[in-house]
Amino acid sequence: MDLRPPSVRALMEELQKLPGVGPRSAVRMAQYLLKEREEALRLSQTLVQAHERVGFCSTCFLLAEGSCPVCDDPGRDRTVICVVEEPVNAWAIEATGEFKGLYHVLLGTLDPLRGIGPEELTVAKLVDRVAAGGVQEVILATNLTVEGEATAHFLVQLLRPKGVKTSRIAFGLPAGGEISYADTVTLARALVARRGME
Amino acid sequence: MDLRPPSVRALMEELQKLPGVGPRSAVRMAQYLLKEREEALRLSQTLVQAHERVGFCSTCFLLAEGSCPVCDDPGRDRTVICVVEEPVNAWAIEATGEFKGLYHVLLGTLDPLRGIGPEELTVAKLVDRVAAGGVQEVILATNLTVEGEATAHFLVQLLRPKGVKTSRIAFGLPAGGEISYADTVTLARALVARRGME
Numbered sequence A, B: 001m002d003l004r005p006p007s008v009r010a011l012m013e014e015l016q017k018l019p020g021v022g023p024r025s026a027v028r029m030a031q032y033l034l035k036e037r038e039e040a041l042r043l044s045q046t047l048v049q050a051h052e053r054v055g056f057c058s059t060c061f062l063l064a065e066g067s068c069p070v071c072d073d074p075g076r077d078r079t080v081i082c083v084v085e086e087p088v089n090a091w092a093i094e095a096t097g098e099f100k101g102l103y104h105v106l107l108g109t110l111d112p113l114r115g116i117g118p119e120e121l122t123v124a125k126l127v128d129r130v131a132a133g134g135v136q137e138v139i140l141a142t143n144l145t146v147e148g149e150a151t152a153h154f155l156v157q158l159l160r161p162k163g164v165k166t167s168r169i170a171f172g173l174p175a176g177g178e179i180s181y182a183d184t185v186t187l188a189r190a191l192v193a194r195r196g197m198e
């Protein structure tokens, strides 16, 4: 017999949908959340609030609450755009302190087998930004995975005819590595040593 | 510069309070929850619902939604009480199918260094249940940790004068092991091979 009350079972099922959470961590988390009423209600509220208040910047697709922390900052270098897959990748790059330009979040990578082409990403908007002029360099900082590499190469072919310099964030990151998982020093070094991309 | 919007930062801080969630898993979870709006809102609701609907059974302190799944089941053997630390431990024991008696959840273990004595647990209520009569055996199924062992021994001293048989769930579980983490077969075997406790 399953002794878990239906609402507890529902909670554990929801927790197990989170990345990296298996049946045992779900039990531990549920136990904690049932004991700590204040924490549980605060987590519930922050989930709703994040969805009510946060959206994507319509220019660069970073997460923004009101104004964009980058596009709306007059102090940024508008001649360089760093292209990443997800907002979290930009957060990691920003934390290195080595980049003062603008970002462009693709919101994914090309993945033909899953039916994800350029139209499913924010590629057209990136091309528009470059075509609008003033951009001298586009740094491709997609992850160093098969999909990330393919996406970077695709964008280079697309952007080079527009007369903009393209570069790829330097290897130095572990191969197959997710940019958000790299430590700050490695990431800073990889960014400084970026190379031109043909 | 921290590019995370305040509401996202708040969400990540809340997620990091969950057991086993570090800064990197919090980033991955937040990323998932921001992308999957439906999932996020459902998780938020289940958290609130679990707290609105679920409480402790006032007899055995299992989690109950309305009636207690054990105390209010006329088919259970009322001559045996299995004492556990937390509701999740009872869920694991119940999953073995080897136990048909009643439970008693202590809601913790004795831990004098942290100021947790019998009054902070549901010990008095357990003594009342035994004193009310009809109980022939109390199985101590606290975890096989230092605190769990000490609590089992304390309860044996307390209950033996009441003329009830006491037994301890059999070793066979890995030492230092949490009962909820044991696989079902090991746990079933440990339960069947329980020994009398002096």
Ligand SMILES: [Zn+2]
Pocket (backbone or CB within 6 Å): A057, A058, A059, A060, A061, A062, A068, A069, A070, A071, A072
């Ligand atoms: Zn922006």
Ligand SMILES: [Zn+2]
Pocket (backbone or CB within 6 Å): B057, B058, B059, B060, B061, B062, B068, B069, B070, B071, B072
């Ligand atoms: Zn009960």
